[in-house]
Amino acid sequence: MLVRASIAIAVAGPGSLGTALASAATTASSGGTAAPAASGNSHLKVTVTPRQHVLRGDDDPVHGSVRPGRRGRSVLIQVRRDGDGWQTVAHATTGADGRFRASWTTHSLGNYAVRAKVGSTGPSGKAEHGVIVYKASQASWYGPGFYGNRTACGETLRPSTLGVAHKTLPCGTKVALYYHGHAVTVPVIDRGPYAAGREYDLTAETKHRLHFGSTGTVWSAPHAH
CATH class of the missing domain: 2.60.40 (Immunoglobulin-like)
Incomplete structure:
Protein backbone atom coordinates (compact mmCIF):
# COMPACT_ATOMS: atom_id res chain seq x y z
CA MET A 1 0.00 0.00 0.00
CA GLU A 128 7.69 21.03 2.33
CA HIS A 129 6.98 17.34 1.96
CA GLY A 130 9.65 14.77 1.14
CA VAL A 131 9.39 12.44 -1.85
CA ILE A 132 11.99 9.75 -2.61
CA VAL A 133 12.56 8.55 -6.19
CA TYR A 134 13.90 4.99 -6.46
CA LYS A 135 15.08 2.46 -9.02
CA ALA A 136 14.19 -1.26 -9.07
CA SER A 137 16.99 -3.51 -7.72
CA GLN A 138 17.32 -7.25 -7.25
CA ALA A 139 18.13 -8.24 -3.68
CA SER A 140 18.74 -11.20 -1.39
CA TRP A 141 19.70 -11.46 2.28
CA TYR A 142 22.41 -12.99 4.46
CA GLY A 143 23.42 -13.42 8.09
CA PRO A 144 23.23 -16.92 9.62
CA GLY A 145 26.67 -18.51 9.57
CA PHE A 146 28.40 -15.10 9.41
CA TYR A 147 27.46 -13.64 12.81
CA GLY A 148 30.49 -12.55 14.82
CA ASN A 149 32.59 -12.03 11.67
CA ARG A 150 33.94 -8.67 10.57
CA THR A 151 32.36 -7.22 7.44
CA ALA A 152 34.41 -5.70 4.60
CA CYS A 153 33.63 -2.29 6.11
CA GLY A 154 35.02 -3.26 9.52
CA GLU A 155 31.76 -3.85 11.39
CA THR A 156 30.93 -6.94 13.44
CA LEU A 157 27.89 -8.63 11.90
CA ARG A 158 25.11 -9.43 14.39
CA PRO A 159 21.43 -10.43 14.05
CA SER A 160 20.50 -6.84 15.00
CA THR A 161 22.80 -5.17 12.44
CA LEU A 162 21.07 -2.81 10.01
CA GLY A 163 22.75 -2.49 6.63
CA VAL A 164 23.31 -3.84 3.14
CA ALA A 165 26.17 -5.34 1.17
CA HIS A 166 26.99 -3.76 -2.20
CA LYS A 167 29.85 -4.42 -4.61
CA THR A 168 30.97 -0.82 -5.25
CA LEU A 169 29.17 1.81 -3.13
CA PRO A 170 31.54 3.29 -0.51
CA CYS A 171 31.22 1.97 3.03
CA GLY A 172 28.77 4.06 5.03
CA THR A 173 26.74 5.23 2.00
CA LYS A 174 23.11 5.65 3.02
CA VAL A 175 20.66 3.66 0.88
CA ALA A 176 16.89 4.21 1.05
CA LEU A 177 14.93 0.98 0.48
CA TYR A 178 11.20 0.49 -0.12
CA TYR A 179 9.26 -2.77 -0.34
CA HIS A 180 5.47 -3.13 -0.47
CA GLY A 181 4.67 -0.22 1.84
CA HIS A 182 7.69 -0.58 4.14
CA ALA A 183 10.65 1.82 4.03
CA VAL A 184 14.03 1.95 5.75
CA THR A 185 17.33 3.79 5.22
CA VAL A 186 20.49 1.85 6.05
CA PRO A 187 24.27 2.12 5.46
CA VAL A 188 26.49 0.01 3.22
CA ILE A 189 28.40 -2.25 5.64
CA ASP A 190 29.78 -5.05 3.46
CA ARG A 191 30.67 -6.24 -0.04
CA GLY A 192 28.45 -8.49 -2.15
CA PRO A 193 26.21 -10.08 -3.26
CA TYR A 194 28.04 -12.24 -5.77
CA ALA A 195 25.08 -14.05 -7.30
CA ALA A 196 24.47 -12.92 -10.89
CA GLY A 197 21.97 -10.10 -11.31
CA ARG A 198 21.67 -9.16 -7.64
CA GLU A 199 22.60 -5.67 -6.45
CA TYR A 200 22.07 -5.81 -2.67
CA ASP A 201 22.37 -8.32 0.16
CA LEU A 202 20.19 -7.26 3.10
CA THR A 203 21.11 -8.07 6.68
CA ALA A 204 18.55 -10.08 8.66
CA GLU A 205 17.32 -6.99 10.55
CA THR A 206 16.95 -4.98 7.33
CA LYS A 207 15.03 -7.89 5.80
CA HIS A 208 12.78 -8.02 8.87
CA ARG A 209 11.96 -4.29 8.82
CA LEU A 210 11.08 -4.40 5.11
CA HIS A 211 9.01 -7.61 5.48
CA PHE A 212 11.16 -8.94 2.64
CA GLY A 213 11.30 -12.60 1.57
CA SER A 214 14.41 -14.50 0.50
CA THR A 215 14.99 -12.90 -2.92
CA GLY A 216 13.10 -10.36 -4.99
CA THR A 217 12.88 -6.79 -6.22
CA VAL A 218 13.20 -3.83 -3.87
CA TRP A 219 13.19 -0.13 -4.69
CA SER A 220 16.52 1.51 -3.85
CA ALA A 221 17.93 5.04 -3.82
CA PRO A 222 21.62 5.38 -2.86
CA HIS A 223 22.57 8.60 -1.05
CA ALA A 224 18.89 9.26 -0.19
CA HIS A 225 17.65 9.55 3.39
Missing part, protein backbone atom coordinates in the same frame (compact mmCIF):
# COMPACT_ATOMS: atom_id res chain seq x y z
CA LEU A 2 1.43 3.36 -1.00
CA VAL A 3 1.84 5.80 1.87
CA ARG A 4 0.65 9.33 1.28
CA ALA A 5 1.16 12.45 3.35
CA SER A 6 -0.34 15.90 3.08
CA ILE A 7 1.18 19.33 3.52
CA ALA A 8 -0.69 22.55 4.00
CA ILE A 9 0.66 25.86 2.73
CA ALA A 10 -0.66 29.32 3.55
CA VAL A 11 -0.18 31.54 0.49
CA ALA A 12 -0.54 35.32 0.54
CA GLY A 13 -3.19 36.57 -1.86
CA PRO A 14 -3.07 39.75 -3.96
CA GLY A 15 -2.37 42.94 -2.05
CA SER A 16 -1.03 41.24 1.07
CA LEU A 17 2.70 40.97 0.38
CA GLY A 18 3.53 42.73 3.63
CA THR A 19 1.47 40.39 5.81
CA ALA A 20 3.25 37.61 7.69
CA LEU A 21 2.68 34.11 6.33
CA ALA A 22 0.85 31.51 8.35
CA SER A 23 2.82 28.59 9.73
CA ALA A 24 2.48 25.50 7.55
CA ALA A 25 1.20 22.29 9.10
CA THR A 26 2.28 18.79 8.06
CA THR A 27 -0.10 15.86 8.47
CA ALA A 28 0.03 12.17 7.62
CA SER A 29 -3.51 11.77 6.32
CA SER A 30 -4.56 11.36 2.71
CA GLY A 31 -7.20 14.08 3.00
CA GLY A 32 -4.93 16.90 4.12
CA THR A 33 -5.67 19.72 6.56
CA ALA A 34 -5.08 23.34 5.68
CA ALA A 35 -2.83 25.45 7.88
CA PRO A 36 -4.48 28.23 9.89
CA ALA A 37 -4.54 31.44 7.85
CA ALA A 38 -2.61 34.48 8.98
CA SER A 39 -4.49 37.61 9.95
CA GLY A 40 -6.63 39.05 7.17
CA ASN A 41 -9.22 37.44 4.89
CA SER A 42 -7.08 37.80 1.77
CA HIS A 43 -4.97 34.73 2.59
CA LEU A 44 -5.62 31.47 0.79
CA LYS A 45 -5.34 28.00 2.31
CA VAL A 46 -3.65 25.47 0.04
CA THR A 47 -3.30 21.72 0.61
CA VAL A 48 -1.23 19.43 -1.60
CA THR A 49 -0.79 15.64 -1.46
CA PRO A 50 2.06 14.00 -3.42
CA ARG A 51 3.00 10.32 -3.32
CA GLN A 52 5.96 9.72 -1.00
CA HIS A 53 7.62 6.74 -2.72
CA VAL A 54 7.96 6.81 -6.53
CA LEU A 55 9.79 4.63 -9.05
CA ARG A 56 12.07 6.51 -11.47
CA GLY A 57 10.32 7.21 -14.77
CA ASP A 58 6.82 7.00 -13.29
CA ASP A 59 4.40 9.89 -12.92
CA ASP A 60 3.87 11.19 -9.39
CA PRO A 61 0.21 12.25 -9.08
CA VAL A 62 -0.38 15.39 -7.03
CA HIS A 63 -3.76 16.67 -5.89
CA GLY A 64 -4.96 19.30 -3.48
CA SER A 65 -7.25 22.24 -2.96
CA VAL A 66 -7.31 26.02 -2.60
CA ARG A 67 -9.71 27.61 -0.12
CA PRO A 68 -11.92 29.53 -0.48
CA GLY A 69 -12.90 27.51 -3.55
CA ARG A 70 -13.08 29.29 -6.89
CA ARG A 71 -12.82 28.09 -10.47
CA GLY A 72 -9.85 29.11 -12.60
CA ARG A 73 -7.05 29.75 -10.09
CA SER A 74 -3.61 28.91 -11.53
CA VAL A 75 -1.57 26.47 -9.41
CA LEU A 76 2.12 25.70 -9.92
CA ILE A 77 3.52 22.33 -8.81
CA GLN A 78 7.17 22.84 -7.87
CA VAL A 79 9.91 20.43 -6.80
CA ARG A 80 13.35 20.89 -5.28
CA ARG A 81 16.00 18.16 -5.28
CA ASP A 82 18.60 17.87 -2.52
CA GLY A 83 18.82 21.58 -1.76
CA ASP A 84 18.64 22.88 -5.36
CA GLY A 85 16.33 25.74 -6.31
CA TRP A 86 12.60 25.28 -6.85
CA GLN A 87 11.62 24.13 -10.35
CA THR A 88 8.11 24.29 -11.81
CA VAL A 89 7.24 20.83 -13.19
CA ALA A 90 3.47 21.03 -13.73
CA HIS A 91 0.53 23.43 -13.91
CA ALA A 92 -3.05 22.97 -12.77
CA THR A 93 -6.26 24.99 -12.66
CA THR A 94 -8.77 24.81 -9.83
CA GLY A 95 -12.34 23.68 -10.40
CA ALA A 96 -15.40 25.35 -8.90
CA ASP A 97 -14.78 23.58 -5.57
CA GLY A 98 -11.14 24.75 -5.45
CA ARG A 99 -9.67 21.29 -6.09
CA PHE A 100 -6.86 20.60 -8.56
CA ARG A 101 -4.94 17.63 -9.97
CA ALA A 102 -1.59 17.38 -11.74
CA SER A 103 1.40 15.05 -12.09
CA TRP A 104 5.14 15.28 -12.68
CA THR A 105 7.53 12.71 -14.15
CA THR A 106 10.48 11.60 -12.04
CA HIS A 107 13.78 11.24 -13.90
CA SER A 108 16.54 11.18 -11.26
CA LEU A 109 17.03 9.24 -8.03
CA GLY A 110 17.09 11.00 -4.68
CA ASN A 111 15.19 13.19 -2.26
CA TYR A 112 12.72 15.81 -3.45
CA ALA A 113 10.54 18.40 -1.76
CA VAL A 114 7.16 19.09 -3.41
CA ARG A 115 4.92 22.12 -3.00
CA ALA A 116 1.96 23.85 -4.66
CA LYS A 117 1.98 27.60 -5.26
CA VAL A 118 -0.92 29.80 -6.31
CA GLY A 119 0.09 32.17 -9.12
CA SER A 120 3.55 32.71 -10.57
CA THR A 121 4.61 35.50 -8.20
CA GLY A 122 4.21 36.43 -4.57
CA PRO A 123 5.23 34.68 -1.35
CA SER A 124 4.48 31.05 -0.65
CA GLY A 125 4.33 28.89 2.46
CA LYS A 126 7.42 27.17 3.79
CA ALA A 127 5.87 23.72 4.28
Whole structure:
Protein backbone atom coordinates (compact mmCIF):
# COMPACT_ATOMS: atom_id res chain seq x y z
CA MET A 1 0.00 0.00 0.00
CA LEU A 2 1.43 3.36 -1.00
CA VAL A 3 1.84 5.80 1.87
CA ARG A 4 0.65 9.33 1.28
CA ALA A 5 1.16 12.45 3.35
CA SER A 6 -0.34 15.90 3.08
CA ILE A 7 1.18 19.33 3.52
CA ALA A 8 -0.69 22.55 4.00
CA ILE A 9 0.66 25.86 2.73
CA ALA A 10 -0.66 29.32 3.55
CA VAL A 11 -0.18 31.54 0.49
CA ALA A 12 -0.54 35.32 0.54
CA GLY A 13 -3.19 36.57 -1.86
CA PRO A 14 -3.07 39.75 -3.96
CA GLY A 15 -2.37 42.94 -2.05
CA SER A 16 -1.03 41.24 1.07
CA LEU A 17 2.70 40.97 0.38
CA GLY A 18 3.53 42.73 3.63
CA THR A 19 1.47 40.39 5.81
CA ALA A 20 3.25 37.61 7.69
CA LEU A 21 2.68 34.11 6.33
CA ALA A 22 0.85 31.51 8.35
CA SER A 23 2.82 28.59 9.73
CA ALA A 24 2.48 25.50 7.55
CA ALA A 25 1.20 22.29 9.10
CA THR A 26 2.28 18.79 8.06
CA THR A 27 -0.10 15.86 8.47
CA ALA A 28 0.03 12.17 7.62
CA SER A 29 -3.51 11.77 6.32
CA SER A 30 -4.56 11.36 2.71
CA GLY A 31 -7.20 14.08 3.00
CA GLY A 32 -4.93 16.90 4.12
CA THR A 33 -5.67 19.72 6.56
CA ALA A 34 -5.08 23.34 5.68
CA ALA A 35 -2.83 25.45 7.88
CA PRO A 36 -4.48 28.23 9.89
CA ALA A 37 -4.54 31.44 7.85
CA ALA A 38 -2.61 34.48 8.98
CA SER A 39 -4.49 37.61 9.95
CA GLY A 40 -6.63 39.05 7.17
CA ASN A 41 -9.22 37.44 4.89
CA SER A 42 -7.08 37.80 1.77
CA HIS A 43 -4.97 34.73 2.59
CA LEU A 44 -5.62 31.47 0.79
CA LYS A 45 -5.34 28.00 2.31
CA VAL A 46 -3.65 25.47 0.04
CA THR A 47 -3.30 21.72 0.61
CA VAL A 48 -1.23 19.43 -1.60
CA THR A 49 -0.79 15.64 -1.46
CA PRO A 50 2.06 14.00 -3.42
CA ARG A 51 3.00 10.32 -3.32
CA GLN A 52 5.96 9.72 -1.00
CA HIS A 53 7.62 6.74 -2.72
CA VAL A 54 7.96 6.81 -6.53
CA LEU A 55 9.79 4.63 -9.05
CA ARG A 56 12.07 6.51 -11.47
CA GLY A 57 10.32 7.21 -14.77
CA ASP A 58 6.82 7.00 -13.29
CA ASP A 59 4.40 9.89 -12.92
CA ASP A 60 3.87 11.19 -9.39
CA PRO A 61 0.21 12.25 -9.08
CA VAL A 62 -0.38 15.39 -7.03
CA HIS A 63 -3.76 16.67 -5.89
CA GLY A 64 -4.96 19.30 -3.48
CA SER A 65 -7.25 22.24 -2.96
CA VAL A 66 -7.31 26.02 -2.60
CA ARG A 67 -9.71 27.61 -0.12
CA PRO A 68 -11.92 29.53 -0.48
CA GLY A 69 -12.90 27.51 -3.55
CA ARG A 70 -13.08 29.29 -6.89
CA ARG A 71 -12.82 28.09 -10.47
CA GLY A 72 -9.85 29.11 -12.60
CA ARG A 73 -7.05 29.75 -10.09
CA SER A 74 -3.61 28.91 -11.53
CA VAL A 75 -1.57 26.47 -9.41
CA LEU A 76 2.12 25.70 -9.92
CA ILE A 77 3.52 22.33 -8.81
CA GLN A 78 7.17 22.84 -7.87
CA VAL A 79 9.91 20.43 -6.80
CA ARG A 80 13.35 20.89 -5.28
CA ARG A 81 16.00 18.16 -5.28
CA ASP A 82 18.60 17.87 -2.52
CA GLY A 83 18.82 21.58 -1.76
CA ASP A 84 18.64 22.88 -5.36
CA GLY A 85 16.33 25.74 -6.31
CA TRP A 86 12.60 25.28 -6.85
CA GLN A 87 11.62 24.13 -10.35
CA THR A 88 8.11 24.29 -11.81
CA VAL A 89 7.24 20.83 -13.19
CA ALA A 90 3.47 21.03 -13.73
CA HIS A 91 0.53 23.43 -13.91
CA ALA A 92 -3.05 22.97 -12.77
CA THR A 93 -6.26 24.99 -12.66
CA THR A 94 -8.77 24.81 -9.83
CA GLY A 95 -12.34 23.68 -10.40
CA ALA A 96 -15.40 25.35 -8.90
CA ASP A 97 -14.78 23.58 -5.57
CA GLY A 98 -11.14 24.75 -5.45
CA ARG A 99 -9.67 21.29 -6.09
CA PHE A 100 -6.86 20.60 -8.56
CA ARG A 101 -4.94 17.63 -9.97
CA ALA A 102 -1.59 17.38 -11.74
CA SER A 103 1.40 15.05 -12.09
CA TRP A 104 5.14 15.28 -12.68
CA THR A 105 7.53 12.71 -14.15
CA THR A 106 10.48 11.60 -12.04
CA HIS A 107 13.78 11.24 -13.90
CA SER A 108 16.54 11.18 -11.26
CA LEU A 109 17.03 9.24 -8.03
CA GLY A 110 17.09 11.00 -4.68
CA ASN A 111 15.19 13.19 -2.26
CA TYR A 112 12.72 15.81 -3.45
CA ALA A 113 10.54 18.40 -1.76
CA VAL A 114 7.16 19.09 -3.41
CA ARG A 115 4.92 22.12 -3.00
CA ALA A 116 1.96 23.85 -4.66
CA LYS A 117 1.98 27.60 -5.26
CA VAL A 118 -0.92 29.80 -6.31
CA GLY A 119 0.09 32.17 -9.12
CA SER A 120 3.55 32.71 -10.57
CA THR A 121 4.61 35.50 -8.20
CA GLY A 122 4.21 36.43 -4.57
CA PRO A 123 5.23 34.68 -1.35
CA SER A 124 4.48 31.05 -0.65
CA GLY A 125 4.33 28.89 2.46
CA LYS A 126 7.42 27.17 3.79
CA ALA A 127 5.87 23.72 4.28
CA GLU A 128 7.69 21.03 2.33
CA HIS A 129 6.98 17.34 1.96
CA GLY A 130 9.65 14.77 1.14
CA VAL A 131 9.39 12.44 -1.85
CA ILE A 132 11.99 9.75 -2.61
CA VAL A 133 12.56 8.55 -6.19
CA TYR A 134 13.90 4.99 -6.46
CA LYS A 135 15.08 2.46 -9.02
CA ALA A 136 14.19 -1.26 -9.07
CA SER A 137 16.99 -3.51 -7.72
CA GLN A 138 17.32 -7.25 -7.25
CA ALA A 139 18.13 -8.24 -3.68
CA SER A 140 18.74 -11.20 -1.39
CA TRP A 141 19.70 -11.46 2.28
CA TYR A 142 22.41 -12.99 4.46
CA GLY A 143 23.42 -13.42 8.09
CA PRO A 144 23.23 -16.92 9.62
CA GLY A 145 26.67 -18.51 9.57
CA PHE A 146 28.40 -15.10 9.41
CA TYR A 147 27.46 -13.64 12.81
CA GLY A 148 30.49 -12.55 14.82
CA ASN A 149 32.59 -12.03 11.67
CA ARG A 150 33.94 -8.67 10.57
CA THR A 151 32.36 -7.22 7.44
CA ALA A 152 34.41 -5.70 4.60
CA CYS A 153 33.63 -2.29 6.11
CA GLY A 154 35.02 -3.26 9.52
CA GLU A 155 31.76 -3.85 11.39
CA THR A 156 30.93 -6.94 13.44
CA LEU A 157 27.89 -8.63 11.90
CA ARG A 158 25.11 -9.43 14.39
CA PRO A 159 21.43 -10.43 14.05
CA SER A 160 20.50 -6.84 15.00
CA THR A 161 22.80 -5.17 12.44
CA LEU A 162 21.07 -2.81 10.01
CA GLY A 163 22.75 -2.49 6.63
CA VAL A 164 23.31 -3.84 3.14
CA ALA A 165 26.17 -5.34 1.17
CA HIS A 166 26.99 -3.76 -2.20
CA LYS A 167 29.85 -4.42 -4.61
CA THR A 168 30.97 -0.82 -5.25
CA LEU A 169 29.17 1.81 -3.13
CA PRO A 170 31.54 3.29 -0.51
CA CYS A 171 31.22 1.97 3.03
CA GLY A 172 28.77 4.06 5.03
CA THR A 173 26.74 5.23 2.00
CA LYS A 174 23.11 5.65 3.02
CA VAL A 175 20.66 3.66 0.88
CA ALA A 176 16.89 4.21 1.05
CA LEU A 177 14.93 0.98 0.48
CA TYR A 178 11.20 0.49 -0.12
CA TYR A 179 9.26 -2.77 -0.34
CA HIS A 180 5.47 -3.13 -0.47
CA GLY A 181 4.67 -0.22 1.84
CA HIS A 182 7.69 -0.58 4.14
CA ALA A 183 10.65 1.82 4.03
CA VAL A 184 14.03 1.95 5.75
CA THR A 185 17.33 3.79 5.22
CA VAL A 186 20.49 1.85 6.05
CA PRO A 187 24.27 2.12 5.46
CA VAL A 188 26.49 0.01 3.22
CA ILE A 189 28.40 -2.25 5.64
CA ASP A 190 29.78 -5.05 3.46
CA ARG A 191 30.67 -6.24 -0.04
CA GLY A 192 28.45 -8.49 -2.15
CA PRO A 193 26.21 -10.08 -3.26
CA TYR A 194 28.04 -12.24 -5.77
CA ALA A 195 25.08 -14.05 -7.30
CA ALA A 196 24.47 -12.92 -10.89
CA GLY A 197 21.97 -10.10 -11.31
CA ARG A 198 21.67 -9.16 -7.64
CA GLU A 199 22.60 -5.67 -6.45
CA TYR A 200 22.07 -5.81 -2.67
CA ASP A 201 22.37 -8.32 0.16
CA LEU A 202 20.19 -7.26 3.10
CA THR A 203 21.11 -8.07 6.68
CA ALA A 204 18.55 -10.08 8.66
CA GLU A 205 17.32 -6.99 10.55
CA THR A 206 16.95 -4.98 7.33
CA LYS A 207 15.03 -7.89 5.80
CA HIS A 208 12.78 -8.02 8.87
CA ARG A 209 11.96 -4.29 8.82
CA LEU A 210 11.08 -4.40 5.11
CA HIS A 211 9.01 -7.61 5.48
CA PHE A 212 11.16 -8.94 2.64
CA GLY A 213 11.30 -12.60 1.57
CA SER A 214 14.41 -14.50 0.50
CA THR A 215 14.99 -12.90 -2.92
CA GLY A 216 13.10 -10.36 -4.99
CA THR A 217 12.88 -6.79 -6.22
CA VAL A 218 13.20 -3.83 -3.87
CA TRP A 219 13.19 -0.13 -4.69
CA SER A 220 16.52 1.51 -3.85
CA ALA A 221 17.93 5.04 -3.82
CA PRO A 222 21.62 5.38 -2.86
CA HIS A 223 22.57 8.60 -1.05
CA ALA A 224 18.89 9.26 -0.19
CA HIS A 225 17.65 9.55 3.39
